[in-house]
Amino acid sequence: MADNKTMTTDQRNIMTFDPQAHEIALSTEDLHVFYGNSEAISEGDLQFERYKITALIGPSGSGKSTYLRSLNRMNDRIATVKGKIMYRGLDINSNDIDVYEMRRHIGMVFQRPNPFAKSIYENIAFALRQRGMNKKADLDEIVERSLRQAAMWDQVKDDLNKSALALSGGQQQRLCIARAIAIKPDILLLDEPASALDPVSTSQIEDTLLELKQNYTIIIVTHNMQQASRISDYTAFFNLGKALEYAETGDIFTNPKVDLTNDYISGNFG
Numbered sequence: 181m182a183d184n185k186t187m188t189t190d191q192r193n194i195m196t197f198d199p200q201a202h203e204i205a206l207s208t209e210d211l212h213v214f215y216g217n218s219e220a221i222s223e224g225d226l227q228f229e230r231y232k233i234t235a236l237i238g239p240s241g242s243g244k245s246t247y248l249r250s251l252n253r254m255n256d257r258i259a260t261v262k263g264k265i266m267y268r269g270l271d272i273n274s275n276d277i278d279v280y281e282m283r284r285h286i287g288m289v290f291q292r293p294n295p296f297a298k299s300i301y302e303n304i305a306f307a308l309r310q311r312g313m314n315k316k317a318d319l320d321e322i323v324e325r326s327l328r329q330a331a332m333w334d335q336v337k338d339d340l341n342k343s344a345l346a347l348s349g350g351q352q353q354r355l356c357i358a359r360a361i362a363i364k365p366d367i368l369l370l371d372e373p374a375s376a377l378d379p380v381s382t383s384q385i386e387d388t389l390l391e392l393k394q395n396y397t398i399i400i401v402t403h404n405m406q407q408a409s410r411i412s413d414y415t416a417f418f419n420l421g422k423a424l425e426y427a428e429t430g431d432i433f434t435n436p437k438v439d440l441t442n443d444y445i446s447g448n449f450g
């Protein structure tokens with residue numbers, strides 16, 4: 181992706197997000213992702229504003245997940261990721277980055293809820309203990325705070341020793357969100373977190389994300405246009421490995437500048 185200086189006028193028009201006017205939590209620069217010889221992301225660097233929700237939309241296979249997963253190096257083993265991923269002035273795509281430590285700041289929640297086969301309490305406490313926190317009072321406090329932030333404390337506070345696998349799909353996904361935020365990341369990446377859930381659970385997850393954006397920068401892949409328009413502040417439209425348009429969500433859904441964006445949000449393809 182060309183930088184601002186070398187962008188054509190047309191490119192500037194479709195990337196209406198102005199980085200000068202916002203506090204940027206994370207950005208990519210000249211990012212390219214290859215699976216073998218096949219280039220899955222070829223164009224479309226984005227800058228993510230702090231404490232906002234950005235939705236990545238686009239047809240199946242357009243590269244949304246590949247882009248998202250690159251942001252905290254989940255693609256390291258399966259793809260070649262070139263270019264810079266800038267976080268707090270550091271290129272976190274460089275070889276000398278401690279990936280484990282970086283993921284403490286940039287957490288991920290996956291499409292399918294994937295709680296550990298442990299108790300609700302242990303699902304959260306496990307990662308904290310691995311990071312050297314052993315005092316029960318501290319663990320108790322963070323478990324409660326995380327479950328409250330994920331809007332499920334009242335439902336599970338008397339069942340903390342129950343297996344997480346006995347929870348409903350929606351509760352399991354909120355537990356996974358609680359687990360991700362327990363270590364206080366800055367940025368939360370979510371890959372279609374509600375696609376496997378019923379409408380009520382989906383709506384609860386959306387409410388949770390809207391609450392969380394007070395403290396977290398959120399980037400979410402979704403196929404659900406209503407969801408993108410309900411919860412996101414910014415939307416990026418991907419097609420064939422390129423972010424073709426990036427703007428405030430209201431603009432993308434009411435006044436898209438790229439014909440393909442319009443076709444996609446109108447349900448004409450994808």
Ligand SMILES: Nc1ncnc2c1ncn2[C@@H]1O[C@H](COP(=O)(O)OP(=O)(O)OP(=O)(O)O)[C@@H](O)[C@H]1O
Nearest residue numbers: 215220238239240241242243244245246247258403
């Ligand atoms: N592990 C992989 N190995 C090889 N190619 C892959 C792999 N994962 C994705 N791809 C390819 O990369 C391209 C982008 O896929 P990606 O999953 O990022 O798209 P997507 O927009 O998230 O799709 P969907 O909405 O269906 O999840 C596709 O052509 C896909 O086949």
